[in-house]
Amino acid sequence: MDPILDVQNLAIRYAGSPVDAVRGVSFTLGRERLGIVGESGSGKSTVGRALLKLLPGAKISADRIRFEDLDLLAQSEAEMLKIRGRRMSMILQDPKFSLNPIHRVGDQVAETYLRHFPASRTVAKAKTLEMLEAVKIRDPERVHDLYPHEISGGMGQRVMIAMMLLADPDLVIADEPTSALDVTVRLQVLNILDGLVRDRGIGLIMISHDLNLVRNFCDRVLIMYAGRVVETLNAADMDKAQHPYTRGLLAAQPRIGGGRKPLAVLDRRPEWKEEAVL
Numbered sequence: 001m002d003p004i005l006d007v008q009n010l011a012i013r014y015a016g017s018p019v020d021a022v023r024g025v026s027f028t029l030g031r032e033r034l035g036i037v038g039e040s041g042s043g044k045s046t047v048g049r050a051l052l053k054l055l056p057g058a059k060i061s062a063d064r065i066r067f068e069d070l071d072l073l074a075q076s077e078a079e080m081l082k083i084r085g086r087r088m089s090m091i092l093q094d095p096k097f098s099l100n101p102i103h104r105v106g107d108q109v110a111e112t113y114l115r116h117f118p119a120s121r122t123v124a125k126a127k128t129l130e131m132l133e134a135v136k137i138r139d140p141e142r143v144h145d146l147y148p149h150e151i152s153g154g155m156g157q158r159v160m161i162a163m164m165l166l167a168d169p170d171l172v173i174a175d176e177p178t179s180a181l182d183v184t185v186r187l188q189v190l191n192i193l194d195g196l197v198r199d200r201g202i203g204l205i206m207i208s209h210d211l212n213l214v215r216n217f218c219d220r221v222l223i224m225y226a227g228r229v230v231e232t233l234n235a236a237d238m239d240k241a242q243h244p245y246t247r248g249l250l251a252a253q254p255r256i257g258g259g260r261k262p263l264a265v266l267d268r269r270p271e272w273k274e275e276a277v278l
C-alpha cells in the first residue's frame with residue numbers, strides 16, 4: 001500500500017537564523033503510529049509544524065513532501081487552509097490554549113464541523129454529540145454546554161480529539177498530547193488515539209520527549225538529535241538500537257524495579273550533528 005506521507009530530505013530554517021533547525025529528515029508513514037522522540041530543541045515540533053506548513057517566515061525545503069496525492073511543498077496557503085483540519089490535523093499539548101475560553105465546548109466542536117462541511121446547526125450538533133461519545137465522554141449533552149474552564153485537562157484533550165475527528169482526517173500529528181495529563185488519564189487518551197489508528201486507519205505521528213511512552217505506544221520510532229534523525233527503529237527493536245545517542249537515551253530511562261543505581265548521564269558528541277544513521 002502507498003504510504004500516506006513520504007518525506008525526503010526535509011530541511012527547515014527559521015527566519016533570521018543562520019543555521020537549519022532541521023536537516024536531512026526523511027521518513028515515510030503508513031496507517032501506523034510513528035513516534036518522533038528526542039530531547040528539547042532537537043526539532044521534533046518543527047518537523048510536525050512544517051508538515052502542516054504552520055511555520056510562517058521559516059524556509060522549508062525538501063526533495064519531497066508527499067501527502068497522499070498532494071505535493072505539500074507546492075500547496076499555497078489557501079490550499080493548506082482546506083487541507084489543515086480536514087485531511088491532516090494536529091493535537092497540541094495543552095487544550096487550554098487551543099479552546100476559546102468564552103465559547104461553550106460543544107459550540108466550538110460544531111463550529112469546526114461547519115467550517116469543513118455545509119450542514120445545518122442541528123446536524124453539526126448531532127455530529128458533535130456523536131464525536132464526544134466516540135472519545136468516551138460519558139455525558140456528551142452536559143459536556144457540550146460547558147465552558148473550557150469547567151472541564152479537566154483530560155476531558156479537554158478528548159474534546160480536542162473529537163474536534164479533530166469530525167473531519168475524518170487521514171493523518172494526525174499529536175505533539176506531546178498527553179504530557180499535561182496525569183498517568184491514568186494519559187493512558188485513557190492514548191487508548192482513544194490507538195483506537196483511531198485501528199478503527200479508522202489513520203496515520204499518526206506522535207511527538208514526545210518520553211522514549212518509554214513512545215516505545216510502548218508506537219509501531220516505529222524516529223530518534224532526533226540536533227535537528228537530524230540519528231536512527232529509525234521498530235518500537236519492538238528498541239533494545240537493538242545502534243546509535244550511541246539512542247543507547248544513551250535508553251540507559252537514561254528510569255525503570256520500575258531497576259535498582260538504585262544512579263541513572264546514566266546522557267552523552268552528546270558534536271559529530272552526531274553531522275552524521276545520520278538511517
Ligand SMILES: Nc1ncnc2c1ncn2[C@@H]1O[C@H](COP(=O)(O)OP(=O)(O)OP(=O)(O)O)[C@@H](O)[C@H]1O
Nearest residue numbers: 014017021038039040041042043044045046047209
Ligand atoms: N520560532 C522560532 N524561531 C527560531 N528558532 C526556533 C523557533 N522555534 C524553534 N526554534 C529552534 O529550532 C530548534 C528546534 O526546536 P523545536 O521546538 O522543534 O524542538 P523540540 O524537539 O520540539 O523541542 P521541545 O520538546 O522543547 O518542544 C531549536 O534550536 C529551537 O531553538
